[in-house]
Amino acid sequence: MDTTALSDALRPFLSSWLRSDSNRLSFTAFIFFAFFITMVIYYWRMSLGEKPMPKLRRIPGLDALDESIGRATEMGRPIVFVPGMSGFSAPTYAALTIMGYVADQVARYDTRMIVCYRYPEVLAVGSSIVQTSYLEQGKRDAFRADDHRFLSSDQFGYASGVCGILQRERAASQHIFGSMAAEAIILAEVGNVVGAIQIAGQTGSLQQPYLFAACDYTLMVEELYVASAYLSQDRLRIGMLAAQDISKSVLIILIVIGAFLMTFGSNFIDRILTLY
Amino acid sequence: MRRTVPMVLTFCAGFIMVLDGFFNISFINGFANRYLMRSVTLSVAWAAGIGALNIVRLHVRNITTKRTNYQYSYILLGFFFFMLISGVVLERHTTNPFYQFVYSSFQAQLSAAVFSLSSFYLASSSYRAFRARSLEATLLLVAAVFVISGSVPMGAAIWSGFPTVSQWLMKYINDSTMRAFTIGSTMGTLSQCVRNLVGIERGHLRGSEGG
């Protein structure tokens, strides 16, 4: 099927309002985004009704959060929380969501949590989150501002600082969530040496192997983003995950069909995706 | 109010960036490039001051209350103010040869040393973690041996097939898995960002929200 005519017909209409890119994927990206938003709205409406929402599968890493908090409480040793190496990005927001949950528990059980920040803007928000948890538990005075430490913006200065805290404080648990870089293996191994139970979750592909090897529980890629829905079992958040999974399924179907057709010499899917 | 204002600001700024990303609207494109993106830089620069204050406050408190190892706080604060004042006062600031000398003698070497630790930690974590406990673990172990051997000259010297198998594993198994990770990560990021944008995710605004 010749898609050139379709592409030529669409170009004048689209070029007036849609940005273009040299890979000719801007129209496809726009359609995909519109589809995703449609799914979000659909599941949003579904969450307002009474229909049962899709079930989330078990995620051992998130189930282990309570176990790690309990261990720290029993041993009387602190939890070290690392909310990632990037500033305000999607993984950091996900890490802060988990930190909010952990903060609720530590405030309830009077467990100490030391949070190590690489970026001061994240410190401002993170310490506020934890302080709010203590306020809600009626334990305003139990909040320790000194346990929220900006260590360094330098990657390995930060890693050294966290390792020092792990070893001096003999942490019982270490939570590494967010976006990590080469220091991931250093943090995880030092946590191992001090005998901490370690739960890690990060969204990129590069540090996953190191965290798998060194940590007790690892959240893989998207599982980090699932945390807020999983921990709260909120209908709306579960609906958002369902929308995400449906959109991903569409991509998978396109990949499978495209690979199959390409194997037999047809680049139809490629031409449809690169119309403009 | 404390939560509503940030949520409204987030939605407005995010919506403008989405429009800028997809559409050719000159007013939106100009506003996004000239003001919104630069405001991020400004706010991050301002936040650097918060970090410095946090460090100073913590270590001054260590010294005044004589906490354990408080002596190291003197050293930290000494170097902190030394570099801060040098970078401001010296001619040409951070490109001054003296500043550069201190930077490359201390900071650069220490960073490189700590980074080098990762090779040792990799060895110890591999020794501990790579056990053929199951079929999948065995396949992983065999693949690891081929990739590690094939990526250095000694592997090729032992058996000429190591580099070929290693490249095949990297090109067909590893790359396709990395693509799957990238797709999953991107979808998750998209979902997280939309949730932040429309205010479903408010965990960063208030600690106990979101479970």
Add this chain to the structure above:
Amino acid sequence: MEKKTIWHTMAAVDVRFLYIIIVIAIVIPLLNPIGLPLVFLDEVIDTVALMRSIPPGSLVYFGAECAAENSAELRPPAVAGARLMYELGHRIIIGGFWPDGCILVRQWLTPYFEEMGAVYGEDYVILGYRASVTSILDTARDNFILAFSDRDINGDRLSSMPVMAGLNKASDFAYCFVLSPGGPGTGTYTTAWRATGEVDLIIDVPTGSMYNSAGNNYQSGLTAGLIGGLNGGAQFEQLIGHPGEATRSMDAQSMGHFAIITFLVVGNIGYFQIRRMEEQEKEAIKSGGS
């Protein structure tokens, strides 16, 4: 009482013993090089061919995205790349968005530029660190000089330098040579300049840990060249005829890798031996009990 065998001892070995083995494995080849021949990968051969195909006098953007901790892996390909660019008569514009990047690259390259007779301002220029990578790369699409405020790392005017002649916007670059230990890195330039059609050729020079994902971009054609890790750097040095640091380090890297493989093999042998002994003990207890 459980009998402690050598396998139990090895399973519980102090990790510092492993570190000592790694140190010995790396230091000995550095002092007494073995000289193992390299295997040349197609991607590095093609990258060198690509650079050689660019005519003399072309403008090249050198992305100095690196920090001190990446020196070991990125200095060799950076030096080799700059050498080749100068030998081919390319005009080198060095810029970066990592705070230490331009300073480090200046330290690395200045001795080699002086040795080759390259003149600052005529053959190469260093733009210096800038914050706000996205807005600068976007602005550079229309006006490169404005994007970098018409100032180099020393504060001198870019527009007065002969090396900048003909450079008005990003599309004037023949290719980009980007060191990439993380972000901002090749991905940033790919998004800002490649995806928008400004620069078609981007050569990716990732560290070993970034090499995993760099292969994707190279395979799909987003990047036009790939020189990955220290191994890639060593091949690059050999192919341009100037073996250097990376080549000398390959023996040490080989021994380090084989030390790790030894740990894997010995660790698994020990694991299976311990498992076998535990099963035999269980059998003995069961048969003794019944």
